[in-house]
Amino acid sequence: MKRVLYVAYFFPPMGGAGVQRSAKFTRYLPLFGWAPTVLTADAAYWMRDETLLEDVAPGCVIHRVPAWGAGVAQRQSGGEVRSAGRIHLLRSLVRFLLVPDTYWGWVLPAWRRGARLLERESFDALVTTSSPDSAHLLGLGLHRRFGLPWIADFRDPWTRRMAYAPATPWHDRLHHRLEREVLLGADHVIVTSEETRGDFLSRTPGLAPERISVVTNGYDESDFEAAEAIQRADPLPPRFEVLHAGQLNPERGIEPYLEALLRLRARHVGGGELPRTRFAGGHYDRDLEAVRRRGLEPWVEFTPNRPHHASIADCLRARVLLLLEQPSERGALILPGKIFEYVRARRPILALVPPQGAAARLIGAIGAGLVVDPSDPGAIAQALERLLGTSPPGSGVDGPPVADWESIRGFERQALTGELAARLDQIRSRSR
Secondary structure (H helix, E strand, O other): OEEEEEEOOOOOOEOOHHHHHHHHHHHHHHHHOEEEEEEEEEOOOOOEOHHHHHHOOOOOEEEEEEOOOOOHHHHOOOOOEEOHHHHHHHHHHHHHHOOOOOOHHHHHHHHHHHHHHHHHOOOOEEEEEEOOOHHHHHHHHHHHHHOOOEEEEEOOOOOOOOOOOOOOHHHHHHHHHHHHHHHHHOOEEEEOOHHHHHHHHHHOOOOOHHHEEEOOOOEOHHHHHHHHHHHHHOOOOOOOOEEEEOOOEOOEOOHHHHHHHHHHHHHOOOOOOOOOEEEEOOEEHHHHHHHHHOOOOOOEEEEOOOOHHHHHHHHHHOOEEEEEOOOOHHHHHOOOOHHHHHHHOOOOEEEEOOOOOHHHHHHHHHOOEEEEOOOOHHHHHHHHHHHHOOOOOOOOOOOOOOOOHHHHHHHEHHHHHHHHHHHHHHHHHHHO
16 A cells, blocks of 8 residues: 655634545545544634544544644634634734745644655645645755655636735745646645646646646535435425525635526515525625625524535535636636535525636536626526525526536545546656
């Protein structure tokens, strides 16, 4: 069995969508001849899901190292409702003081532990995954010192990520220089969408196309088996029709969807009933205020983060699944992990995403829902009626699109792990 040192700051029992990719990769790599040893952080985080520890493969060795003050802007808030203003202030401060991110307090102890592991034990390859981007700088240092074949896995872009906002032009130049060093220093680079791959290639002279490939996020069939068991044990109908599963972000506002609900309410005499919508996961004070200001509290609710299997069960209960992305060039690069679980849940997706972006391309190819420009509340309202089957009589509106569900099978987590293992085999053979 070949051995890989897998470096991931976010790992169970931390919660959130980004944890899923690393948890599933390390779970299934042994099926393809690779035994992972995980180097991760022993840190508090505002999202935590103990059930994700069930995804860790038996026998997987995990080294947890202290994270001194890491991610303070991420951990702020002692509950599910976060202060958008305070988060913005904290991020502005740490962006000035720390490059590339707030997690530098983890890099030094992780470097020490990783170096000791590589000095004492034999490994065949190294994988680092971001965010945080500092994980790749750790990988770059270990790669240069020990010569271990290295894959840099970008779950998110670096200088094109949604939250990227360098404090000064000097900080911006430093970020871009570090990004280039990682892209050109790794033996192979993995990204989650063709759009991000094209963006990296266009902005990085010297990066050969064969050295960067796409391994998307995906879904795990075993998670849906567990979720269906939860659903059978609690067969009561849901108290919501539209669901957004997962945390909200300042960069992806809910206002366009709320404005669409106002359009629907205006069409009905006396206000009428609206589809009940649930935002399940971490959210911000400004999200609550946006709902209150529009008088939509009877139809829009916010609930805490749910354990992963329970969250998937909620997706199976919903009639429509809501996907949000910022309408920008950066937003067009993003192919969020939740989209694959949405599709596997076999519920139509209302995607308020850039029409020419990665998420829109996937949904259109599969026929899994409707893509609507987030800046057009009227079109959002019409799409919502179509997906719920509540379009006015005689409107001539077609029913919900029919998805090609079979086309999603290639995004099962075990198959995707096979693609990662193939890249590991390639870089190992080239280094021998």
